[in-house]
Amino acid sequence: MDSSWLKPISEAKYLATDNAYRYRAILRYFYMQHERMRQYLFPEEVFAFLKEHEEFQNYTEDDLQQDLDQLVKWKNLIARQETVNIRTIEEFKKKRFRYQCSPYTVEIERMIRTLEKLGDSFGGSLEKTRFDRLYSSLVRIENIIQNDFQEKREEINQIWEETFDYFKKIIQNSADYIAYLNSENTEERMMSEAFLVYKEKFTTYLRDFIVALQKTSLKIEKLLEDIAEDDVHKLVAIVADYQMTIPRLEEMEVTKEQLEEDLFEKWRGLKEWFLGREGRESELYFLQHQTNEAIRRMTRVVQRLGERHHNFRSRKKDFLHLAKWFSELPSLVDAHRLSSVVFGCFHTKHLITENDATENFYRDIWEEEPTEWTVKPRVRHYREKKKPEAIETHEKEKQEMKEKFLLEKKREKEELENLIQDNKIVLRELPVIEPHIRKTLLSWIAKSMTKQDGVVKTENGWKVKILQKDSSSIQLKASDGTLTMPNYELYVLEKGEM
Numbered sequence: 115m116d117s118s119w120l121k122p123i124s125e126a127k128y129l130a131t132d133n134a135y136r137y138r139a140i141l142r143y144f145y146m147q148h149e150r151m152r153q154y155l156f157p158e159e160v161f162a163f164l165k166e167h168e169e170f171q172n173y174t175e176d177d178l179q180q181d182l183d184q185l186v187k188w189k190n191l192i193a194r195q196e197t198v199n200i201r202t203i204e205e206f207k208k209k210r211f212r213y214q215c216s217p218y219t220v221e222i223e224r225m226i227r228t229l230e231k232l233g234d235s236f237g238g239s240l241e242k243t244r245f246d247r248l249y250s251s252l253v254r255i256e257n258i259i260q261n262d263f264q265e266k267r268e269e270i271n272q273i274w275e276e277t278f279d280y281f282k283k284i285i286q287n288s289a290d291y292i293a294y295l296n297s298e299n300t301e302e303r304m305m306s307e308a309f310l311v312y313k314e315k316f317t318t319y320l321r322d323f324i325v326a327l328q329k330t331s332l333k334i335e336k337l338l339e340d341i342a343e344d345d346v347h348k349l350v351a352i353v354a355d356y357q358m359t360i361p362r363l364e365e366m367e368v369t370k371e372q373l374e375e376d377l378f379e380k381w382r383g384l385k386e387w388f389l390g391r392e393g394r395e396s397e398l399y400f401l402q403h404q405t406n407e408a409i410r411r412m413t414r415v416v417q418r419l420g421e422r423h424h425n426f427r428s429r430k431k432d433f434l435h436l437a438k439w440f441s442e443l444p445s446l447v448d449a450h451r452l453s454s455v456v457f458g459c460f461h462t463k464h465l466i467t468e469n470d471a472t473e474n475f476y477r478d479i480w481e482e483e484p485t486e487w488t489v490k491p492r493v494r495h496y497r498e499k500k501k502p503e504a505i506e507t508h509e510k511e512k513q514e515m516k517e518k519f520l521l522e523k524k525r526e527k528e529e530l531e532n533l534i535q536d537n538k539i540v541l542r543e544l545p546v547i548e549p550h551i552r553k554t555l556l557s558w559i560a561k562s563m564t565k566q567d568g569v570v571k572t573e574n575g576w577k578v579k580i581l582q583k584d585s586s587s588i589q590l591k592a593s594d595g596t597l598t599m600p601n602y603e604l605y606v607l608e609k610g611e612m
Contacts, residue, residue, distance in 0.1 A: 125216065125219060129226075140160060140185065144215040157178055157182060160178060186213075190219045191219070192213065193212075193213055194211065245326060248281060248334065252334060258273065259341065263352060271356045292404045292405070292408070324409075327405075331388065331398055335389055338384070347378065350378050357373060358370055439452060538603055541602050547591070548592065548593055552597065558580060559602055559604075577609075578604050579607055585600075
């Protein structure tokens with residue numbers, strides 16, 4: 115643990131202390147002038163700014179001097195004595211100072227401005243183009259490695275910085291947007307009728323992001339798997355060399371070895387975010403899952419709003435139409451008949467029968483034979499007597515089903531073995547196959563996508579490695595149709611037994 119983590123930050127004291135409103139107003143003015151490239155300010159300028167506001171009507175120059183001295187003590191301001199244009203010895207003795215805000219104060223005020231714009235809700239976005247930019251940047255890194263690092267160190271460092279800027283924005287913006295979708299304020303707004311207007315925009319936005327993410331993420335994962343760690347170490351060494359040559363007035367607190375270690379950890383974090391670590395699911399998978407959950411949640415909310423709207427819909431016109439029907443009937447008997455059709459029977463009794471002699475839907479109940487129903491006593495401790503019955507094992511049926519299953523698996527294995535040529539199955543060159551063989555091959559490909567090395571253990575005991583040869587598409591023909599799919603080849607590494 116770095117010792118700097120444990121030190122108190124005196125520059126942040128002005129945010130939550132007595133007279134904080136005075137300190138914050140002074141430092142906000144210093145920050146605004148700093149953004150306008152005015153570094154040094156005189157006390158009379160600050161005093162004139164404060165007196166323009168009603169809250170500082172009783173504020174004096176002595177109060178300002180006390181506040182400035184306190185801010186200098188907290189290292190928020192840097193005081194410098196004005197030695198130019200001194201006309202008298204008295205002015206020099208008074209030590210007329212100019213003040214400049216410290217770097218810590220500039221960053222703190224910049225952060226506060228960002229928080230004020232943010233408000234009570236999360237920001238962020240799910241920009242689908244950022245993954246394309248990250249992929250393009252990683253391709254440039256791969257080209258640098260393939261060219262044996264012939265590019266200039268400045269260009270290599272720039273590409274490295276751009277890569278992790280894109281990655282940082284992806285993490286921050288996606289995390290903030292997912293948190294925004296899961297926040298309590300958003301949940302409340304979703305339950306309002308006004309959300310129906312934005313439902314299509316939300317779902318289209320999230321669905322487009324998922325589609326773009328699935329297209330680009332597979333390319334990024336393949337690229338990260340292909341780049342060797344030794345090449346990354348060489349790249350990191352070049353970036354560290356360049357960053358160590360950047361002149362700084364303060365002394366560098368980190369060595370080149372520490373800087374290389376930090377840079378390599380950043381690369382490892384990027385790789386684990388896309389590929390996972392030690393068998394765990396990657397953060398990319400969780401991002402896809404959270405986005406899909408948000409779409410499902412919106413769909414459920416819209417469905418509930420539709421049901422609620424339907425329940426509260428006025429049925430006044432329906433009842434008036436029915437009342438007109440009843441008013442036009444000639445007699446009360448006809449009214450009873452219409453009521454039985456519209457509202458059903460009142461005070462009905464439910465009859466239970468176990469007679470299932472016929473399945474004719476149009477057969478009337480009085481055409482069936484009567485059924486005897488034994489009424490059981492309603493006594494708490496009543497137990498119906500049961501005769502002991504033998505347990506049927508169904509061993510014969512089980513054995514027949516087992517033999518049938520093993521026979522099907524054996525036949526399937528033989529069909530798969532006939533497709534193997536030189537210890538591999540080339541999907542492009544396969545003849546017309548059966549649907550169950552196609553289903554088996556596709557299940558192997560699906561399992562391989564969850565593995566970093568693409569090697570899967572199949573249900574028939576084989577060890578198979580699946581590779582996508584190129585980006586072209588092929589036609590996998592079966593007896594029930596043709597499937598257009600990527601160009602995969604399956605390599606049988608070893609054949610075991612089930």
